[in-house]
Amino acid sequence: MPLNRDAPLVARRHLEGAYFLLSFRHPDVARGARPGQFVMIKAGTAAELPLRRPFSIMSVDPVQETFTLFVKAIGAGSRALTQLEPGEAALCLGPLGRPFEPPPPAVEALMVAGGYGVSPFRMLAVELQRLGLRGRVFYGGRTALDLQEREPFAALGVPLHAATENGSLGHRGRVTEALEDYLDTRPGDVALYASGPDAMLHAVARIADRRGLRAQVSLDPWMGCGIGTCLGCVVPIQEADRPRPKLRVACTEGPVFDARTVVWAGEEISAARRQHLREVPA
Numbered sequence: 358m359p360l361n362r363d364a365p366l367v368a369r370r371h372l373e374g375a376y377f378l379l380s381f382r383h384p385d386v387a388r389g390a391r392p393g394q395f396v397m398i399k400a401g402t403a404a405e406l407p408l409r410r411p412f413s414i415m416s417v418d419p420v421q422e423t424f425t426l427f428v429k430a431i432g433a434g435s436r437a438l439t440q441l442e443p444g445e446a447a448l449c450l451g452p453l454g455r456p457f458e459p460p461p462p463a464v465e466a467l468m469v470a471g472g473y474g475v476s477p478f479r480m481l482a483v484e485l486q487r488l489g490l491r492g493r494v495f496y497g498g499r500t501a502l503d504l505q506e507r508e509p510f511a512a513l514g515v516p517l518h519a520a521t522e523n524g525s526l527g528h529r530g531r532v533t534e535a536l537e538d539y540l541d542t543r544p545g546d547v548a549l550y551a552s553g554p555d556a557m558l559h560a561v562a563r564i565a566d567r568r569g570l571r572a573q574v575s576l577d578p579w580m581g582c583g584i585g586t587c588l589g590c591v592v593p594i595q596e597a598d599r600p601r602p603k604l605r606v607a608c609t610e611g612p613v614f615d616a617r618t619v620v621w622a623g624e625e626i627s628a629a630r631r632q633h634l635r636e637v638p639a
């Protein structure tokens with residue numbers, strides 16, 4: 358059950374570039390959040406900003422009643438959050454949205470992240486470990502600067518494949534190329550999880566389609582309310598039993614969707630994908 362609270366900032370760490378780790382006290386998020394869920398949050402003092410912004414929950418500490426966000430400061434809302442001082446409050450509603458579902462036993466979870474899209478995979482990696490399941494991270498960005506917070510995966514014993522477009526860290530090129538290289542080694546049964554820019558999510562969905570793999574993607578649409586009332590976040594989703602795509606509210610029915618159901622910009626759902634949807638339940 359999401360709850361709206363004043364959430365005081367308890368810790369702020371400036372990483373490199375525009376990236377920050379921000380921890381807030383909010384007992385309901387700290388105790389109730391699942392991997393892939395998010396909060397709608399705004400700096401309490403930013404009166405000129407009427408709307409909160411969505412951020413994935415990166416980690417929780419139920420004992421301290423805190424949660425942590427991995428924030429890339431790109432505009433007024435995210436910058437105002439990163440300028441809060443410890444003790445100052447943000448207005449925070451959460452936990453929100455549909456989480457990632459863990460894979461069945463013995464299936465390896467391949468988590469594909471672009472930039473700040475890595476955020477929900479820290480919690481997912483912890484959940485996989487708790488369930489005795491295997492996980493592996495593919496983390497891509499333009500430069501090494503975009504690939505921060507890699508150490509927590511190493512600490513959990515989760516292998517990480519880095520990819521940068523300029524070659525400054527790991528594979529030179531796209532993160533989906535590193536993913537395909539790994540898939541070509543014919544690992545056992547795998548399930549894909551993706552979070553990041555639309556183009557990367559679409560590429561992961563195409564790989565899943567081509568290889569007949571299950572994939573869950575966390576979409577990143579504009580969100581105004583987070584509770585299904587403004588309809589700012591609707592996305593076209595094709596379900597198996599419907600003749601045409603239906604607009605779904607990403608903040609409450611997502612942000613995580615079965616990749617096969619997402620109708621990407623400029624794309625039509627193929628007959629093969631409809632068939633796969635009917636034959637293999639999510």
Ligand SMILES: Cc1cc2nc3c(=O)[nH]c(=O)nc-3n(C[C@H](O)[C@H](O)[C@H](O)COP(=O)(O)OP(=O)(O)OC[C@H]3O[C@@H](n4cnc5c(N)ncnc54)[C@H](O)[C@@H]3O)c2cc1C
Nearest residue numbers: 410411412413427428429432433434435473476577578612
């Ligand atoms: C479910 C979800 C989870 C998210 N998790 C994180 C996270 O963990 N860490 C993080 O840093 N960000 C995350 N985001 C993105 C974050 O919500 C946006 O960066 C934020 O809303 C920007 O607000 P702003 O006021 O700072 O910038 P604005 O002034 O609103 O925008 C600045 C620029 O960024 C563009 N922009 C705004 N929102 C988005 C978006 N969602 N995707 C792409 N471009 C956008 C705008 O078009 C504009 O050009 C998430 C978004 C969603 C939907």
Ligand code: FES
Nearest residue numbers: 581583585588608
């Ligand atoms: S953000 Fe308002 S309906 Fe989804």
